[in-house]
Amino acid sequence: MTTSVIPYNQYEAQNAYQRLRTCLSRESAEAIAEIKTFLKMFPDVPLAHNDLGVLYHQSGNDLLALAHYEKANRLQPNNPTVIKNLAEFYFVVLGWTDDAIEMLTELLNAWPNDFEILTALGNISETVGQPEEARAFYRKANQLEPGNAEVREILARLDGPVSAAEYRQPALLPQQDEELAPLQQLLAQNPASALAHNNLGIVYSRRGEYDQARFHHEQAVKCEPANLMYRKNLADLYYTACGMIDEAVEIYTQLIKEYPNDVEVLTALAIFSKEAKLPEQSRIFINKVLALQPWNTEARTFLSGV
Known part of the structure; x- marks a missing residue:
């Protein structure tokens, strides 16, 4: 006796799987068996293959996990859930960092406010030694979910000097009055603190006190003349607020030779x-x-x- 797949349309199959999904067993082995039985009747449901990939990965069978993630992606190549899971698998299990980044960045173009994509790219950026890129992704994620404690902890770990990118996005900076006092205290303890001078320059710029901002940015560069971030911040201030265009261009033309x-x-x-x-x-x-x-x-x- 031979068996064959019962004819169906994709809409019916998707609905059937959604109904099954609500009552899947919490035990991985049983849930795997239930989805495999479903796929014998409806073999082309992307979400079923995706979920089977998740369950196989959780149970330690990475070869079968990869097979089902790939099948889900072939069946529905534009599904963000499938792409996120496959990209994470590429990065975490296979170490295919470039492939994972390419998939996630393409997805981010279509879904620029997706919290999971942003945090995944933040995690990859931090892991491969790109803290500024990681911080940018996590800050955007924090804007979307400001109550997320895990993201706040990661940002606290990554936090450091305010970057030139953040300088051009003042809404991402801490509140002025909250930051001014501790920075002034830090400077009183260590007048040669380039970090304190740099961040004071940022705060004064936001207040429109450009003479003070210029003084502190220049002091930051004087204290650490090789620091890329401080030099960019000074050049930005020269160009945007002080009308010192030639000085700004001079700094940036020197920087492009070095970086x-x-x-x-x-x-x-x-x-x-x-x-x-x-x-x-x-x-x-x-x-x-x-x-x-x-x-x-x-x-x-x-x-x-x-």
Whole structure:
């Protein structure tokens, strides 16, 4: 006697699996058996293969987990849940970091406010030694779920000097009055603290006190002249608030020699070039950004306007 799959349409199959899903056993082995039985009748339901991949991974059978994750992705390649699970498996189990990043960044373009994608990219960035990128992803995640204690703990661990990127996004900074007093106290204890000078410069900039901001940013660079972040922050202040365009350009042209693949430096030079009516030069810089970060939607938008 031979058996064959009962004809069905995909809508019926999806509904049937959703009903099964609500009453699956909490025991992994039993749940696996229940889903496998379902797939004998309805073999092309992506979510069933995804869930089977999760259960196999939890039970330690990574080979079968990968097979079902891949099958789910082939059946429904645009499903964010499936892609997130497969990318996490690539990164955690197989060590395929580049593949995981590529999948998640493409997904982030379509779902820019997805908390799980942002935290996954934050985790990968931190693991591969890119703390600034990790902090950017986690800060966006924190904006979406400010009550998430785990994200707050990660940000506290990653926290350090305020970066040039955060300088251009003041809404992400701590409240001015809350930060000013402890920074001044830190500076009183150690007048050569570049960190205190840098962050005081940020706070004074937000208050519109640009003379004070300039003093502290210059002091930060004086205390640590090789620090990339402090030099970028000073150049940004010169350009945006002090009208010292030549000084800002001089800093950034020196930085591009030292850090030819720094996205913030390249972006700043693209902006400077555009405003100086040098569109070809601007496109060169922003295209380099896109070569380094093909998922960078802000860079693509900028390029379309050059």
